[in-house]
Amino acid sequence: MVPGALAWALLGLVLGVLPVSQAAVVVAAAYGCAYGVAEVFGLRLPAPGRRWQVPQDMLIGASGSGRLVVWGTILGPGFLTRNPYPAFGMLVLLAASVGRLPAAIGVAAAIGAAHAGGRGSALLRDSAAFRDRAAFRDRATVQDDPFALVLRSLRWRALDGIALLAVAGAAIVTAGYRLG
Amino acid sequence: MPVPPVPVPPVPVPAVNRAAFAGARRTALAVAAVGAGMAAGWLASGSTGLLAGMAVVLAAGNGYAKAYSP
Numbered sequence: 001m002v003p004g005a006l007a008w009a010l011l012g013l014v015l016g017v018l019p020v021s022q023a024a025v026v027v028a029a030a031y032g033c034a035y036g037v038a039e040v041f042g043l044r045l046p047a048p049g050r051r052w053q054v055p056q057d058m059l060i061g062a063s064g065s066g067r068l069v070v071w072g073t074i075l076g077p078g079f080l081t082r083n084p085y086p087a088f089g090m091l092v093l094l095a096a097s098v099g100r101l102p103a104a105i106g107v108a109a110a111i112g113a114a115h116a117g118g119r120g121s122a123l124l125r126d127s128a129a130f131r132d133r134a135a136f137r138d139r140a141t142v143q144d145d146p147f148a149l150v151l152r153s154l155r156w157r158a159l160d161g162i163a164l165l166a167v168a169g170a171a172i173v174t175a176g177y178r179l180g
Numbered sequence: 181m182p183v184p185p186v187p188v189p190p191v192p193v194p195a196v197n198r199a200a201f202a203g204a205r206r207t208a209l210a211v212a213a214v215g216a217g218m219a220a221g222w223l224a225s226g227s228t229g230l231l232a233g234m235a236v237v238l239a240a241g242n243g244y245a246k247a248y249s250p
Contacts, residue, residue, distance in 0.1 A: 107232040117240060
């Protein structure tokens with residue numbers, strides 16, 4: 001969580017200095033509406049971001065602490081790897097919408113810590129499932145079944161869209177207060 | 181030597197239906213989500229704290245959901 005919080009705090013520092021908070025709220029409202037509708041109704045609108053994923057070579061043969069560093073520094077902040085959910089782009093816009101410099105750094109750091117914490121808890125859940133599978137050979141995890149993984153991904157996409165629409169609603173009203 | 185075709189299992193329709201919302205339900209959920217967000221924004225009087233709180237919750241959910249990305 002620490003690398004995630006630090007990387008996002010650095011982004012918060014940059015965004016807090018730039019005079020982009022008013023524009024960021026308006027863009028967040030538009031972004032949330034567009035991607036929220038696309039996610040909820042299953043329209044093809046690719047999420048902005050990178051396509052890169054952590055190569056297997058960086059993990060195979062690496063020690064436990066080495067893997068921890070890779071997972072923590074690359075997957076924790078989330079900037080470098082592929083993220084299929086457009087909510088990640090919204091996080092940057094919301095960090096930019098804060099405006100005041102100390103608050104922007106604090107909010108961005110909290111976003112980074114929360115993202116890394118969520119990612120870490122998913123990894124712990126997966127590793128627990130694999131341990132269970134080793135103990136009880138008849139139990140399969142979601143990751144074992146590609147079809148189940150796609151279904152679960154579809155559900156998360158719909159949930160992601162609903163969350164984006166809720167944030168867009170709040171951003172519309174906030175933009176009205178700020179600009180009105 | 182010709183490779184024998186791999187049998188493709190049929191897609192279980194109930195599973196697909198469960199995964200996807202019905203059209204009307206999706207529309208209702210989308211409208212409710214925007215309405216709830218607007219109501220929260222109005223109650224918070226356009227406070228930045230609301231968007232910041234939403235961002236933290238969204239970040240935690242996004243990090244967790246990223247594990248389900250085929």
